[in-house]
Amino acid sequence: MDKKLEPIVKEVQVKFGATFEEFRDEVHLFVKPEQIVEALTLLRDEQNFELLSALTAVDYYPQSTPRFHVIYQLTSIAKNLSVQLRVPVNGDSPKVPTVTRVFGSANWRERELFDMFGIEVEGHPDPRRILMPDDSEGHPLRKDYPLGYEEPQFTFNFDEINLRKPYAKE
Amino acid sequence: MGVEQKLGNMGVVTTTLESVVNWSRTNAMWPMLFGLACCAIEMMSAQAAHYDMSRFGMELMRASPRQSDLMIVAGRVSKKMGPVLRRLYDQMPEPKWVIAMGDCASCGGVFNNYAIYQGVDEVVPVDVFVAGCPPRPEALIHGVLTIYEKVKGEKFSDLAKG
Numbered sequence: 308m309d310k311k312l313e314p315i316v317k318e319v320q321v322k323f324g325a326t327f328e329e330f331r332d333e334v335h336l337f338v339k340p341e342q343i344v345e346a347l348t349l350l351r352d353e354q355n356f357e358l359l360s361a362l363t364a365v366d367y368y369p370q371s372t373p374r375f376h377v378i379y380q381l382t383s384i385a386k387n388l389s390v391q392l393r394v395p396v397n398g399d400s401p402k403v404p405t406v407t408r409v410f411g412s413a414n415w416r417e418r419e420l421f422d423m424f425g426i427e428v429e430g431h432p433d434p435r436r437i438l439m440p441d442d443s444e445g446h447p448l449r450k451d452y453p454l455g456y457e458e459p460q461f462t463f464n465f466d467e468i469n470l471r472k473p474y475a476k477e
Numbered sequence: 478m479g480v481e482q483k484l485g486n487m488g489v490v491t492t493t494l495e496s497v498v499n500w501s502r503t504n505a506m507w508p509m510l511f512g513l514a515c516c517a518i519e520m521m522s523a524q525a526a527h528y529d530m531s532r533f534g535m536e537l538m539r540a541s542p543r544q545s546d547l548m549i550v551a552g553r554v555s556k557k558m559g560p561v562l563r564r565l566y567d568q569m570p571e572p573k574w575v576i577a578m579g580d581c582a583s584c585g586g587v588f589n590n591y592a593i594y595q596g597v598d599e600v601v602p603v604d605v606f607v608a609g610c611p612p613r614p615e616a617l618i619h620g621v622l623t624i625y626e627k628v629k630g631e632k633f634s635d636l637a638k639g
Contacts, residue, residue: 439592440556447591455589475563475600 312388315354319346325392335391340403343394347379347409350390356381359406360389362416364396364424368450374398375426379406401426423448495633502546502572503625504534509545509569511562513552516579516611520551523614533621542568547624548601549617553581554594566601574628576620577603580610 309332316334319325323342328335338346350356361380368374373395382389396403403420405428406413417428418437425446428434435441445452460468512520524530524538531537539545542565554562566575577597580586583606585595594600604627607620 438557443556452591456591456593457585457589457595459589460584472596473599475598475602 309388311386312390315350315388315390318354319350322346322349333389333391335393337393337395340394340396343379343392344404344406344409346392347381347406350381351409354383355385356383356388356390358382358384359410359412359416362406362413362420364420364426364448366424366448366450368398372397375401375424377403377420377426396426403428405430405432407432422446425449495631496629498633499629499631503628505536506534506546506574506624506628507537507539507544508535508547508549509542509565510538510540511548511550511565513550513554513558514581516551516582519611519614520549520578520617523617528614528618530618530621533618533625535621542566543570545569546572547574547576549576549578550582550597550601550603551578553586553588554597554600555592556594559594559600562597563600574604574624575601576617576624577606578617578620579612580608582606583608586610 312334316327316336319336319338320327323338323346325336325338325342325346327337336346347359358381359379360382361378364375364377366375375396375398377394377396379392379394380389381392394403401424403417403426405417407417407430414431414433415437417431418433418435420426421428421431421434422436422438423446436443439447458464458468512518522528524535535547542548546569548566548569550562566573575597577583581588581593582597585593587610589595597603605620605624607616609616612620
């Protein structure tokens, strides 16, 4: 990893007991959900990681538990460094504290997190769905959500699908 | 010397009311701009100078649904856009027709997922489907001419029922 990143990683490891992994110049630090707000505040204020580049999640069902890893990618424009914090979250009732007070751009990204994965964000000022319509059920980017929407219509199953399709009334 | 020989000199044409009404509807059918995605580019180029749709009566595209007869749904319609599309369709005054342009509006196209309507006829009733990804401007013009033939075959008794 980058020489300038090493003392920063050591500091996070010491303060929060975080483990880290490295993959092709990317540094992943694993922290617990309760520590994430403090860790982000520390990195933003003291180490100049001003930009929250990405806030997403990965679903590792059914290969490994905990099922979700919430990913916070921080970039420092001044120092030209980037670091990634991962928060492993369980699948049965996934909750993560909100980081909107630390980074303002996390507002919509946490809404997308809830909409696509079902990970509830505690303390969010506006917890509603952002991409899917408000009355839809299910969370599309989970691995157990069905991949396609409709069976392809071939000649042999055309009639049965035709009867089921919700055509518009006038 | 029947009536027919005299009529031409007097400048009188006889026809049925239905055919006059249908003729006037086809010769000045104004589409509503509903270009959502890539098919909109082909719709724009069909309206432009090279493949002119104004020759067929579509002089201009109205952005307001209140002033248009034909809705060309060009592009994929997502689940969030569906109610908007339905509302604009309801705001168009009768008589109105819908062309579903392209594969995504006809059947969902390449997108078979949670976010896209599989065919826009789940939202609005469609008269003519134009296939292609995107359909060439000539294909869209062919779809427009098909709508014209459909309109010319309409009878008042059908419209009075609905």
